[in-house]
Amino acid sequence: MSATGMSPFxxxxxxxxxxxxxxxxxxxxxxxxxxxxxxSVLDAAGNARGSGYNFAYLDEGTKRxxxxxxxxxxxxxxxxxxxxxxxxxxxxxxxxxxxxxTAAILGQSDVLKVIDQGADDTTNAVSIRRFxxxxxxxxxxTRTTEATVIQTRHRIPETPLxxxxxxxxxxxxPEPLRFLEPRETETRQLHALAEYGAMHVKLYEDIxxxxxxxxxxxxxxxxxxxxxxxxxxxxxxxxxxxxDCPALQLFGAGRERRIYAVPPYTRVRSLDFEDHPFRVQExxxxxALCGARGHYLDEVVTDDSGGRMFICSDTDICETRVAEAAR
Amino acid sequence: MYVAxxxxxxxxxxxxxxxxxxxxxxxxxxxxxxxQIREQMALLVDRVMTExxxxxxxxxxxxxxxxxxxxxxxxxxxxxxxxxxxxxxxSAPVDTGTMAVERRVSATFKDLPGGQVLGPTFxxxxxxxxxxxxxxxxxxxxxxxxxxxxxxxxxxxxxxxAQDGLIEASPPDDGAPVGDLTREPVxxxxxxxxxxxxxxxxxxxxxxxxxxxxxxxxGRTHPFVGEIRVGAVAVEFVPEELGFAVPLGRVRLxxxxxxxxxxxxxxxxxxxxxxxxxxxxxSERKAMAMALxxxxxxxxxxxxxVASPAQDQEFVLAHCDSLQATGFVEHLKLPHYVDFQAxxxxxxxxxxxxxxxxxxxxxxxxxx
Numbered sequence: 297m298s299a300t301g302m303s304p305f306x307x308x309x310x311x312x313x314x315x316x317x318x319x320x321x322x323x324x325x326x327x328x329x330x331x332x333x334x335x336s337v338l339d340a341a342g343n344a345r346g347s348g349y350n351f352a353y354l355d356e357g358t359k360r361x362x363x364x365x366x367x368x369x370x371x372x373x374x375x376x377x378x379x380x381x382x383x384x385x386x387x388x389x390x391x392x393x394x395x396x397x398t399a400a401i402l403g404q405s406d407v408l409k410v411i412d413q414g415a416d417d418t419t420n421a422v423s424i425r426r427f428x429x430x431x432x433x434x435x436x437x438t439r440t441t442e443a444t445v446i447q448t449r450h451r452i453p454e455t456p457l458x459x460x461x462x463x464x465x466x467x468x469x470p471e472p473l474r475f476l477e478p479r480e481t482e483t484r485q486l487h488a489l490a491e492y493g494a495m496h497v498k499l500y501e502d503i504x505x506x507x508x509x510x511x512x513x514x515x516x517x518x519x520x521x522x523x524x525x526x527x528x529x530x531x532x533x534x535x536x537x538x539x540d541c542p543a544l545q546l547f548g549a550g551r552e553r554r555i556y557a558v559p560p561y562t563r564v565r566s567l568d569f570e571d572h573p574f575r576v577q578e579x580x581x582x583x584a585l586c587g588a589r590g591h592y593l594d595e596v597v598t599d600d601s602g603g604r605m606f607i608c609s610d611t612d613i614c615e616t617r618v619a620e621a622a623r
Numbered sequence: 624m625y626v627a628x629x630x631x632x633x634x635x636x637x638x639x640x641x642x643x644x645x646x647x648x649x650x651x652x653x654x655x656x657x658x659q660i661r662e663q664m665a666l667l668v669d670r671v672m673t674e675x676x677x678x679x680x681x682x683x684x685x686x687x688x689x690x691x692x693x694x695x696x697x698x699x700x701x702x703x704x705x706x707x708x709x710x711x712x713x714s715a716p717v718d719t720g721t722m723a724v725e726r727r728v729s730a731t732f733k734d735l736p737g738g739q740v741l742g743p744t745f746x747x748x749x750x751x752x753x754x755x756x757x758x759x760x761x762x763x764x765x766x767x768x769x770x771x772x773x774x775x776x777x778x779x780x781x782x783x784x785a786q787d788g789l790i791e792a793s794p795p796d797d798g799a800p801v802g803d804l805t806r807e808p809v810x811x812x813x814x815x816x817x818x819x820x821x822x823x824x825x826x827x828x829x830x831x832x833x834x835x836x837x838x839x840x841x842g843r844t845h846p847f848v849g850e851i852r853v854g855a856v857a858v859e860f861v862p863e864e865l866g867f868a869v870p871l872g873r874v875r876l877x878x879x880x881x882x883x884x885x886x887x888x889x890x891x892x893x894x895x896x897x898x899x900x901x902x903x904x905x906s907e908r909k910a911m912a913m914a915l916x917x918x919x920x921x922x923x924x925x926x927x928x929v930a931s932p933a934q935d936q937e938f939v940l941a942h943c944d945s946l947q948a949t950g951f952v953e954h955l956k957l958p959h960y961v962d963f964q965a966x967x968x969x970x971x972x973x974x975x976x977x978x979x980x981x982x983x984x985x986x987x988x989x990x991x
Contacts, residue, residue, distance in 0.1 A: 349707065355707070355709075378808040378810070379808060380805070380806050380807050380808055381808065382706045382805075383702040383703050383705070383706040383805070383946065384703065384706075385703040387699070387946070387949065387950035387953060387954065388946055388947045388949075388950025388951055388954075389950040389951035389952075389953065389954030390950060390954050390957065392950075412957070412958060413958045413959075413960045413961050414961060417631045418631060418958055419631045419634065419635060420957055420958075421631070422631040422632050422635060423635060426632075426635075449957075450959070450961050450962060451961055468951065468954070478937075479937055480811050480937055480941075481811050481812070481937065506973055507973075507976060508969070508972070508973070510969060510973075512962070512965035512966050512968070512969050513961070513962040513965045513966075514962075529959075529962050530961075531961050531962060531964070531965040532965065533965070551947045551950060551951060553808035553809075554808075577964075577965055577968050579968075592961060592964075593964070594960050594961065594964060595964055595967065609960065609961050609964075
């Protein structure tokens with residue numbers, strides 16, 4: 297492999313000068329300007345190679361830094377690895393951590409699926425999928441079974457994941473203890489000492505006050521018998537899917553600058569008590585579109601007189617079932 | 624009947640087109656040029672450069688145009704551009720002692736070498752709307768400064784105080800590489816250089832509010848403005864292959880040196896302490912606020928109790944960045960259907976249990 301053989305897209309930095317900066321020369325035709333960096337980060341016609349950015353946006357040095365953090369995260373399951381999160385062209389809190397993880401692991405032969413709330417067609421999922429389609433040119437899909445990398449916000453697909461797949465979670469607050477202890481210096485020590493008493497007290501207080509554990513999403517889990525981890529704000533319905541999962545699960549928190557991971561086939565246990573075992577949400581009715589039971593459902597308000605219907609939050613499995621039924 | 628929400632792609636495209644049209648406004652009104660923004664909205668451009676951590680007036684002006692004048696959005700554009708730029712290295716420290724001073728005021732000495740230079744300031748204007756500005760009238764040309772005997776020498780007030788040992792010495796340059804929070808995640812406790820970087824990038828309004836709180840008793844520092852100076856300084860870089868500094872150009876800076884409450888002990892004579900602020904362009908409010916918060920954040924180092932928000936570095940550093948703050952606040956606009964569904968289910972169950980319990984109690988009471 298030659299020195300520049302790492303990526304055919306290296307060397308884009310030379311063309312990354314801001315073109316056409318002065319308004320005076322705005323009329324001068326320039327192939328540089330045609331790359332459209334001034335008008336938009338991505339040009340409208342844009343294929344990845346013409347975008348003026350490296351493959352999957354991030355430069356190779358940054359990707360290596362992120363990959364090192366990912367490797368460490370895999371080696372210490374559930375441990376939050378600090379990383380030098382970059383400013384991305386989308387806002388913090390909108391998936392910059394997941395986007396950076398995806399950018400660092402994406403290869404040219406990957407097939408990418410992006411979901412938000414379980415759906416491929418929510419606006420933020422569309423936006424992130426487009427971002428990678430344009431900056432990397434990789435194939436995208438809405439089918440869970442076809443994807444090699446799935447970036448998600450708030451859900452785990454209903455279709456069981458398989459070996460070789462990677463699920464990338466967007467994480468807003470990676471620290472499960474943050475709302476019990478706001479200080480990083482403190483929570484770091486609590487993790488180091490595996491001192492998770494405060495979390496159990498919180499869950500116990502829920503039970504004494506409400507009769508139930510009142511945490512319905514971002515429900516804390518213990519990974520590989522050691523670190524307590526925030527599964528990101530997925531409904532606790534999805535927690536059991538994390539346990540012993542054949543796919544690699546990576547978690548990226550851009551604003552908080554943390555990456556953590558659950559390697560394939562790792563024990564992920566939702567915290568609970570012997571007399572108050574962990575339970576997931578149950579829906580009384582099936583999906584109104586595909587008739588599925590045992591899927592997580594979105595409640596849709598159909599009129600202003602109390603009309604409701606419940607449909608699968610996972611649009612891929614719902615559409616697949618509807619199509620199969622029609623055949 | 625519910626129709627599955629489809630067409631996110633078309634919606635985004637159309638929203639972007641509408642945004643472009645809204646940005647332009649009434650096409651009958653001439654379009655703003657980047658040069659007009661750079662020249663006539665200069666303080667806004669300075670703020671975007673400061674919080675964007677990139678000295679480039681044209682780029683900041685363009686970002687403001689694209690952002691429809693939204694400061695945080697413009698900072699966002701500049702930062703997202705900056706993060707992709709290759710880094711050749713770090714410049715030599717700029718020497719503000721050799722600044723070509725346009726403005727220099729000290730609140731601690733009536734006169735001093737280099738003099739008091741008022742420069743272009745709003746400070747003593749009466750805030751009366753100048754309706755003449757609505758018509759395009761040429762302003763009166765500025766007066767020419769009388770050359771002073773000591774022109775060219777403008778030592779820093781803190782250096783003058785330091786000669787007599789009245790203020791703590793500036794820590795010597797130990798040659799250690801300076802941290803960069805855009806390249807390494809902050810590891811608390813953060814050193815002063817990193818804190819200053821965070822404050823320089825921090826939102827002006829947030830830093831201002833924190834600074835104000837120290838003046839109202841939440842971490843008092845007894846500050847005096849030793850000096851504020853505004854002007855251009857040379858930026859030099861030492862290429863490894865040359866081994867000596869070559870000038871890259873000049874940047875305009877605002878520097879604020881606060882002189883703060885003294886400390887001393889049986890072992891050390893009393894000395895004033897320092898708070899430091901530095902910003903791009905003319906951003907005095909920011910530089911002063913930064914200096915106040917810098918001093919407040921030194922509480923622990925100086926043996927003062929840490930009890931107020933402005934003294935708490937995790938609180939300040941984790942919340943002063945406008946991009947982080949706006950991103951996370953505004954992400955609440957994104958769909959949260961599945962989490963809300965989970966909460967709905969729980970609240971309904973709890974309400975049902977509550978009603979069952981109430982009914983049982985009522986039935987028991989009726990039976991009794």
